[in-house]
Amino acid sequence: MNVLLVYAHPEPRSLNGSLKNFTVERLERAGHTVQVSDLYAMNWKATLDADDAPARDLAEPFRPSTDSRHAFEGGTQPADIAAEQEKLRWADAVILQFPLWWFTMPAILKGWVERVYAYGFAYGVGEHSDRRWGSRYGEGTLAGKRAMLIVTTGGWESHYGPRGINGPIDDILFPIQHGVLYYPGFDVLPPFVVYRTSRMDDARFAQTREALGERLDRLWETAPIAFRQQNAGAYEIPALTLRDEIAPGRTGFAAHVDGAGAAS
């Protein structure tokens, strides 16, 4: 299988760098083909701006969404954007690996999402009608592919627990797992999270690699998070609210996962 690893850490001689190398080796040894988008090494342009629509009408205001659509449809996107889209098309699975900085991905990776996720590619796909609100949330260009996060954080696991001060890790990652990955169609696997990175001795590092290796070995068998498809009956259209009979009385991120326990 083909795996794309999108990796965002500035220092190769880091825990993230070691885990990245381990991931590539483990997947290649299992017979998979791996491409790495090492965003720092690529000097990835993090900021979405008018330069990303070089063929646009300069007399008009820059419109990020509309101009993205025209550049994508007209084949006038910058080469770095088109290359990443091609890698996504090529991949059977995509891994995003990053340190959790201020409770989300680093800016350089966020800018990868903003620039690569063109209108017509990752959003603005499919028909809008009284039964479909575009091909998104479980459908779309990247449907049939798998995605997984590898995340490191200095905080303790309890700080990210159900009643931890930072909020539950599943909720912190929801805008990425649901909003960035499930949105254009990925099946999203549970994340691999490494906590308390400042206390990483050899023994813990060995355990961490072992646990990550097992996750990578089961990349094709692990059950995805059961996010609810937008156009399969769970949501009113166009309000896009859960129908009354779906997770009745529940609110919040977890209500969008099928069978994810009781109200909390």
Add this chain to the structure above:
Amino acid sequence: MNVLLVYAHPEPRSLNGSLKNFTVERLERAGHTVQVSDLYAMNWKATLDADDAPARDLAEPFRPSTDSRHAFEGGTQPADIAAEQEKLRWADAVILQFPLWWFTMPAILKGWVERVYAYGFAYGVGEHSDRRWGSRYGEGTLAGKRAMLIVTTGGWESHYGPRGINGPIDDILFPIQHGVLYYPGFDVLPPFVVYRTSRMDDARFAQTREALGERLDRLWETAPIAFRQQNAGAYEIPALTLRDEIAPGRTGFAAHVDGAGAAS
């Protein structure tokens, strides 16, 4: 009063540009002094990297957190970072204004947070003991100042409602409002959110300005979101989980707001 507006949109002739200009005028007319950090116009460097610690030991790996601390404490930070920190110290209130891109702030603003929020300035502040886990979440360098988000999004309000498919807007903004603003000490006001920006005619724009103007007029009187202070008794230390008697049985982001309704 002094207000810092940190603004992230690439096009001045946009809804965001108009709302930014309106905000500055409204505040200045009320007698306040306003500084704007227009990140796109400043060509803000979005990516945190080793160049942000120019005095570091080049023989050693770049360590984002440790090297940030040394650069901050040693006065060797890049000038653009130090200037933004000085604006934050100067401000009585800070407004972050941005379009919601992929359910969070644009990369350029995320990079502002990552680079300006140095170790020793916005985190790594205060003592760690069995009663205090650093000065954060309600305490810290920016305590006593107010902060507010102005956010625009193409989605409908119902899509961001309690059972909306994107998740509730309060939960989507929690990592920013709690994790980026409350963390270094800000009192965080409820956000001002503009939905369905593609359907903005003159009448709606007038209404939107009016509503925003009222929020700006009440910037100093509006009650902040009642996030729970970390070191004031609500949390076990060092686990940093809510004590059993606080919001008993509740989990998730909302449990960290005092008195925010029943379990959901």
